Amino acid sequence: MKFSLSLKVALMYFGVMFISAALSLAILAFIFKPIMRENSENQVVGIANTIKLMRLDGISMNDIKEWLSVPPISIEELSSDSEQIADIKYDILLADSRNTYYVDTTGIFPSSKLYYTDGSSYYLISGTSKDNNYWVIYFVVILSFIICLVVGTLITVFITRVVLSPVESLSRAASEVAHGNFKVRVDETGVQEYRALQKNFNRMAEELSGTETLRGDFISNVSHEFKTPLASIQGFAKLLQADEITPEERNEYTRIIIEETGRLTKLATNILNLSKLENQKTIGQKTRFSLDEQIRKIILMLEPEWSKKNIEMDIALDDIYYYGNEDLMGQIWQNIINNAIKFTPENGLISVHLFRTESNITARISDNGPSISRDAQEKIFEKFYQGDHSRKTEGNGLGLALVKRILDLCGGKASVENLYEGGVCFIVELPFVIDDMLS
Numbered sequence: 001m002k003f004s005l006s007l008k009v010a011l012m013y014f015g016v017m018f019i020s021a022a023l024s025l026a027i028l029a030f031i032f033k034p035i036m037r038e039n040s041e042n043q044v045v046g047i048a049n050t051i052k053l054m055r056l057d058g059i060s061m062n063d064i065k066e067w068l069s070v071p072p073i074s075i076e077e078l079s080s081d082s083e084q085i086a087d088i089k090y091d092i093l094l095a096d097s098r099n100t101y102y103v104d105t106t107g108i109f110p111s112s113k114l115y116y117t118d119g120s121s122y123y124l125i126s127g128t129s130k131d132n133n134y135w136v137i138y139f140v141v142i143l144s145f146i147i148c149l150v151v152g153t154l155i156t157v158f159i160t161r162v163v164l165s166p167v168e169s170l171s172r173a174a175s176e177v178a179h180g181n182f183k184v185r186v187d188e189t190g191v192q193e194y195r196a197l198q199k200n201f202n203r204m205a206e207e208l209s210g211t212e213t214l215r216g217d218f219i220s221n222v223s224h225e226f227k228t229p230l231a232s233i234q235g236f237a238k239l240l241q242a243d244e245i246t247p248e249e250r251n252e253y254t255r256i257i258i259e260e261t262g263r264l265t266k267l268a269t270n271i272l273n274l275s276k277l278e279n280q281k282t283i284g285q286k287t288r289f290s291l292d293e294q295i296r297k298i299i300l301m302l303e304p305e306w307s308k309k310n311i312e313m314d315i316a317l318d319d320i321y322y323y324g325n326e327d328l329m330g331q332i333w334q335n336i337i338n339n340a341i342k343f344t345p346e347n348g349l350i351s352v353h354l355f356r357t358e359s360n361i362t363a364r365i366s367d368n369g370p371s372i373s374r375d376a377q378e379k380i381f382e383k384f385y386q387g388d389h390s391r392k393t394e395g396n397g398l399g400l401a402l403v404k405r406i407l408d409l410c411g412g413k414a415s416v417e418n419l420y421e422g423g424v425c426f427i428v429e430l431p432f433v434i435d436d437m438l439s
Contacts (some may be wrong), residue, residue: 013156014149021145029108037110041103043127044114047073048101055118065123078115085115085122089143102127114217161311166194170201182209231262236260289326291361292317292354298333299352305341306350320361322430335399336365336426343369343424360412360432366425371418380416403428407438 005055047068054064054232065075078085101118105112114125169186176184182205188198236253238243245253257386295317306313321331340350379405400414407414412430419425 009160010153010157014153017026017074017149017152021149022143025141025145033108033110037105037112040110040112040127041105044103044112044125045101047075047125047127048114048116051075051116051123052100061118061121061123072127073260074126078122078124080122089330166198170198173201173205177205177208182206226264231264232260233264257417285327286324287326288321288323291320291322291329294326294330295333295337295352295354295363298330298337302334302337302341305338306344308343309341310347311341311344312347312349314349314353317352317354318356320354320356324362324410324430328409332406332428333363333365335403336428339375339399340365340367340369340426343367344367356432361430363428363430364425365428366419366423368419368421372416372424377416381414 050068051061051064061077061393065077071073079096101114102110103114112127116123116125121189166189172183173186184205185202186198188195188202236256240250240253240257296315298317299313318404337350337352344350348368349353351364351366355362381400404414407428407430414429415427417425417427
């Protein structure tokens with residue numbers, strides 16, 4: 001059987017209170033038992049002594065019974081041949097021949113009975129009954145204890161439900177999230193601890209909502225990026241099957257198919273690299289290498305691209321050694337410089353500067369192509385984002401996302417800004433750790 005948390009708390013409260021009260025009563029009974037025993041015995045002994053004095057004055061036992069049998073006192077005559085008398089006759093004689101009585105006290109809450117004899121008859125004197133003050137007190141205490149338990153349990157159930165209502169609300173919201181509803185939010189109310197939990201839940205739901213949106217966009221964009229070159233390849237491949245095409249047309253169609261195939265290969269490679277890096281937590285295979293020499297090699301590798309557009313290269317690289325993954329760092333410079341070449345107009349200028357500051361290593365790669373809007377600057381490092389129309393060209397929007405992920409793993413950062421004189425500058429900052437540089 002399953003119980004709600006509020007009921008469990010109420011049952012726990014009931015159990016704790018019951019055990020605490022039972023122990024308290026037991027301890028009190030143990031401490032005050034000698035006092036209660038003495039009071040109970042003194043009460044019946046006092047009655048017996050009163051009877052003795054009244055008998056000496058010649059008062060009959062019947063009159064004594066009538067006068068003294070007032071609650072809580074009771075005087076009962078016993079038959080001399082009854083089992084009770086048979087059991088205590090010897091005890092009366094042993095007690096004290098002058099007292100002619102025997103006191104029997106029993107119970108956790110002591111109750112005394114006195115067996116009295118005047119020589120010919122036997123009497124049972126009791127000073128405790130349901131009308132006795134002790135029993136009234138016992139009854140009131142026990143009744144109060146039961147009422148406290150019941151009322152306290154009901155109050156605990158109510159308070160627990162009120163206290164746990166934010167948790168129940170959070171549980172329902174979590175169930176909604178589990179079923180794919182990432183728009184659900186909870187009110188940030190209650191005590192500070194609850195508010196912190198609710199705030200973190202809302203933040204989690206918001207992040208999941210964003211992640212789900214990115215996932216949908218990723219799938220949509222990947223499908224689109226693959227579909228476009230595949231459609232182009234299929235179309236031009238069909239045209240190649242025609243017998244009437246000229247050699248020039250055949251060469252042109254073949255060139256387009258090769259370019260689109262290369263585009264697909266690059267897209268697949270970037271997706272695989274980005275997926276691998278997103279699941280990676282640290283940079284492995286670190287070596288010490290010359291950062292400026294690496295950038296020079298990449299510029300030379302891309303020389304056919306910038307020479308074709310007659311682009312002037314302004315290169316100023318300080319001698320800097322860096323401790324990191326050489327292959328991943330190469331992807332950063334290749335993607336950024338390649339983008340600069342794409343967006344730089346004919347006879348344009350690209351500047352590549354590398355220098356060291358007191359806190360980091362900084363690379364500034366700028367071109368004199370079209371500027372980037374402020375909204376685009378905030379999204380340009382996201383997957384599949386290709387900027388506004390002024391800087392839109394062939395590509396798949398994964399290069400800069402790859403750059404950002406690599407820099408995140410390196411502890412660096414990338415940013416972009418529009419230049420006052422026109423053009424765009426990409427800024428790469430890497431942490432400079434002297435121990436790493438010298439290892």
